[in-house]
Amino acid sequence: MTRSRPxxxxxxxxxxxxxxxxxxxxxxxxxxxxxxxxxxxEPLPADTPLATEADVHESVxxxxxxxxxxxxxxxxxxxxxxxxxHGNAGNLKSWFVNTEFYRRTGYDLVMPDYxxxxxxxxxxxxxxxxxxxxxxxxxxxxPRYAGKRIVIVxxxxxxxxxxxxxxxxxxxxxxxxxxxxxxxxxxxxxxxxLPAWAVRYPLRTDLVVPRLHGPLLLLHGDAxxxxxxxxxxxxxxxxxxxxxxxxxxxxxxxxHHFPAYQQALAEAxx
Numbered sequence: 001m002t003r004s005r006p007x008x009x010x011x012x013x014x015x016x017x018x019x020x021x022x023x024x025x026x027x028x029x030x031x032x033x034x035x036x037x038x039x040x041x042e043p044l045p046a047d048t049p050l051a052t053e054a055d056v057h058e059s060v061x062x063x064x065x066x067x068x069x070x071x072x073x074x075x076x077x078x079x080x081x082x083x084x085x086h087g088n089a090g091n092l093k094s095w096f097v098n099t100e101f102y103r104r105t106g107y108d109l110v111m112p113d114y115x116x117x118x119x120x121x122x123x124x125x126x127x128x129x130x131x132x133x134x135x136x137x138x139x140x141x142x143p144r145y146a147g148k149r150i151v152i153v154x155x156x157x158x159x160x161x162x163x164x165x166x167x168x169x170x171x172x173x174x175x176x177x178x179x180x181x182x183x184x185x186x187x188x189x190x191x192x193x194l195p196a197w198a199v200r201y202p203l204r205t206d207l208v209v210p211r212l213h214g215p216l217l218l219l220h221g222d223a224x225x226x227x228x229x230x231x232x233x234x235x236x237x238x239x240x241x242x243x244x245x246x247x248x249x250x251x252x253x254x255x256h257h258f259p260a261y262q263q264a265l266a267e268a269x270x
Contacts, residue, residue: 034200035124038157038183040089041117048119050092053099061140063133066115066122070137071096073109080149080172082269083138084111085158085165091118101262105269107151112137127201134161138169151175151269156227156252160203167211173268175217177261178252180227181206181234209239216242217268219261221250243268 044050050071051058061068071092082102086095092113102109115122115133124130150171154162159179166174180186184202209216216239220232229246236244245264247255255261 038088038201039124042091044091044118046119061137063136068137069113069119071111073099073102075108078108079106081108081110081145082151082153085134085154085162087156087158105266110141130161131164134165160205163205163208167208170213173215174212177219178224178227178255179205179235180231206238209235218242218244221247221255223249224252226252
């Protein structure tokens with residue numbers, strides 16, 4: 001038995017629609033599963049001790065729907081504070097390190113964990129929420145540093161949050177380590193078929209850095225395979241007064257081990 005002409009037409013139309021359906025399904029999947037792609041938290045039991053040094057203090061900051069875990073190095077007479085927003089994986093146990101560097105430079109160090117990271121409760125579900133949480137933690141510590149030097153640092157994923165906070169706070173110095181011009185731009189490079197509406201965390205750092213009035217230091221390894229060095233070049237183009245330090249041979253996860261990175265950061269903090 002042969003198919004009728006209308007049946008063959010319906011089959012042809014259905015086959016022609018398959019690519020569009022696959023595109024829509026993949027786009028929707030990335031829209032719904034974006035948090036799993038971007039964030040890789042390592043939760044910790046609530047009774048896990050985080051502060052192991054006498055001058056490091058643990059606290060929590062209440063935000064709508066969550067409690068954020070915060071660590072702070074507090075010196076007797078700090079020159080100022082480094083408010084640090086870390087990358088997209090791990091927790092404070094792996095990020096709150098090298099406190100001796102900040103003791104030598106004379107700065108307190110304050111670092112929160114994002115929702116679902118470490119001992120922080122709740123879960124991340126929007127870019128606006130991330131910005132609001134960072135601002136809430138900053139407001140909780142800001143009075144302690146009135147009249148002192150304010151430095152906002154972001155690394156990797158945290159650079160977009162740090163840049164936005166810095167644009168609002170206007171600190172004495174902003175430092176972005178391994179930054180991106182935008183997550184939306186990186187998404188287009190990895191998924192050129194992805195529609196703009198599917199990127200729920202665009203994190204447009206390139207639109208924020210022109211609002212920074214104070215010094216901006218960009219530190220980036222030229223062997224970074226996760227966020228290419230070219231992303232920092234885009235940010236320097238967006239903010240011409242930025243200082244860009246190319247850390248030769250450094251990748252994404254090891255850039256802080258290189259002398260060029262440590263020297264540049266120490267000089268900026270002076």
